Amino acid sequence: MSSIAARLIPTWLRQYQLATLPTDVIAGLVVGVLVIPQSLGYAVLAGLPPVYGLYAAIVPVIVYAWLGSSNVQAVGPVAITAIMTASSLLPYADKGAEQYALMASLLAFMVGALLWVAGRLKLGWIMQFISRGVSAGFVSGAAVLIFVSQLKYLTAIPVAGSSLIGYLSSLQMYMRQLHPLTLLIGVIAFALLVANRYASKWVWRTWLSASSAKWAERLFPLILLGVAIILSMALHWSALGVATIGSIPQGLPSFTLPHLPDVQEALKLLPTAGLMALIVFVSSSSVASTYARLRGEHFDANRELTGLGLANLSGGLFQSFAVAGGFSRTAINVDSGAKTPMASLVTVVVMIAALIAFGNALAPLPYALLGATIMASIIGLIDIDTLKSAWQRDRLDAASFIAAFAGVLIFGLNTGLVIGLMVSFASLIWQSSKPHVAIVGQLGGTGHFRNINRHDVVTFDNLLLLRIDESLFFGNSESVHLRILKALQQYPEARELILIMSAVNHIDLTAQEMLSTLNKELAQQHKRLHFSFVKGPVMDVIGHTPLITELSGQVYLSTLDAVNSLTAR
Incomplete structure (x- = not known):
């Protein structure tokens, strides 16, 4: 069969089995x-x-x-x-x-x-x-x-x-x-x-x-x-x-x-x-x-x-x-x-x-x-089943359901769909604007680090370890900044701040400027900012920016490396 015929005739027909004809x-x-x-x-x-x-x-x-x-x-x-x-x-x-x-x-x-x-x-x-x-x-x-x-x-x-x-x-x-x-x-x-x-x-x-x-x-x-x-x-x-x-x-x-x-x-x-x-x-x-x-x-x-x-x-x-x-x-x-x-x-x-x-x-x-x-x-x-399930598991998705449903009934199909999409995107932005930032500690003598509120972990007097569980962009950079400052107030004796970036897939310009500002604020308090677990694609973006070139601390491959290095001093 020529290449032209092969492109014109679909695969299912070229490979059709007569045994399936009766059921079809x-x-x-x-x-x-x-x-x-x-x-x-x-x-x-x-x-x-x-x-x-x-x-x-x-x-x-x-x-x-x-x-x-x-x-x-x-x-x-x-x-x-x-x-x-x-x-x-x-x-x-x-x-x-x-x-x-x-x-x-x-x-x-x-x-x-x-x-x-x-x-x-x-x-x-x-x-x-x-x-x-x-x-x-x-x-x-x-x-x-x-x-x-x-x-x-x-x-x-x-x-x-x-x-x-x-x-x-x-x-x-x-x-x-x-x-x-x-x-x-x-x-x-x-x-x-x-x-x-x-x-x-x-x-x-x-x-x-x-x-x-x-x-x-x-x-x-x-x-x-x-x-x-x-x-x-x-x-x-x-x-x-x-x-x-x-x-x-x-x-x-x-x-x-x-x-x-x-x-x-x-x-x-x-x-x-x-x-x-x-x-x-x-x-x-x-x-x-x-x-x-x-x-x-x-x-x-x-x-x-x-x-x-x-x-x-x-x-x-x-x-x-x-x-x-x-x-x-x-x-x-x-x-x-x-x-x-x-x-x-x-x-x-x-x-x-x-x-x-x-x-x-x-x-x-x-x-x-x-x-x-x-x-x-x-x-x-x-x-109705999806609404019930969403109401029990994800109220934001339930809100999108209700918005689309009510919008269709009140304003018609087109406007209703647009309203539902707007509420859905607003929910997505709201969730992204409030990322989870966890204070973590070392799990026993292992190389694992977990949330101090969920696990029995070891913490360090001179170190504050924070794990950011979201990519950083203009919509959440300010809330992350405030969350970090609040954690620093809770642990004033910590001189070294380690931000664990394992869940961060992107850092936009606004977030880079926020981290640079944080770096300067810490320097004024005679504290240092460090990063661990920075992904390769993220480092490709920030590697030659002032965020890294002017960083008061270091970028570590792993959190364990950072802890071992900073506690040995």
Whole structure:
């Protein structure tokens, strides 16, 4: 095989084993069939006609299967990108369905472009700066907004807004438009779906085996969809005022250039596209890296960026809205036996078949069922467990969760995420600004030195040993200085101060000046400053600065060397 062909054909396909084909085909068929109603619902959630949910599950899925980093991640329309699309394109809702769809494709194209550029610049490391509290708080807040937004399909009330207050206000304002039959259908469907999802132990396992109950639980939404279509046709629900999705256009998504607005409109969408790109990457990477770890595979964050970027770029050219890796569909994909991205390609075949052969069959499907499906599935994204865990173990991360969650509900998705990130970074800065500085002593006759408040150690009258457990920079240099001066006041007889730098990975200019000032202050008191365990990269930075050249004491390789040298005098 030529080098060019080797680069064009992914490794998984070049090394594909036919023995895995049956399980991949089964997994692809299962995922394809089960996510059809979900895909339709996410398109509606994005403010698009239902068929766009199927469009979004074709070209982007093919591209990610070819170029993505995960062998089992199932990419497609997801709740978060759907509601962010609807929120950002709210000003275009009254400009016609065609214009709105073109703007949704443009947004997907912009998201893809940002992800692709980030991948080329190898910015995968950004993921580690999004704390668990922020991501869980944002997703939980978005889940609440998604839940409330679907009330318009269960009640026929034109609920609209970008925040919880906006949704509830419009719900109260138009309460008289409530349609009783639509509400009845939606509530019954929602109750059945919730019971199937959260009470399957009693619903299915009392009279089915464990394996049969699992399949019954998975297939139930599809069965409910079929029953709803039959009842809608038999009872003429559309004639009674129940909104149905109508005939779905048959045929594959066509190549369509996204709508190109003027520069000002494009700039308005850019912040949303940036936040969506971040969320798409963080959520997809979380899923992909988790399964890579479980399967003993390597996860490449930069390749994930490139794969997601090209998937959304291509989707934006084929009538898709922004896509990401889905939590639930990936779990179904893996549980059904998927081994390679071939399963995703089989799922695409199912979506194509649905578009070509079953468009008219889905026409009587009530929007109330789609809304109930989204509401039932979205409950699981409200992550109370993470909040409880953070509150017990890390209050600062809990604060980030609450800030992101409350910000999303009060101000909307974009502002809420920014608020959560700001609180998270503020917490990080606050923690770094108050580093731990320990007074240490020698552990018995060993070369180990430990905190005097935690261990029975030996101290020295003429020596004060301080261990700094953080890199030194402008944000914490003053607090470290004050902590050192306080320790010197506690031990006025100490003439030699040894700063143990084993945990210090960097010393910026401000911190260097602080240590130089400390050196001069000690000299005025006829005391000396020494360093031990200075790392090589740190010494490369400070080795030729006044901090070292004018140091009153010495730099020792180890704390034991410093103690032996200074106590022998």
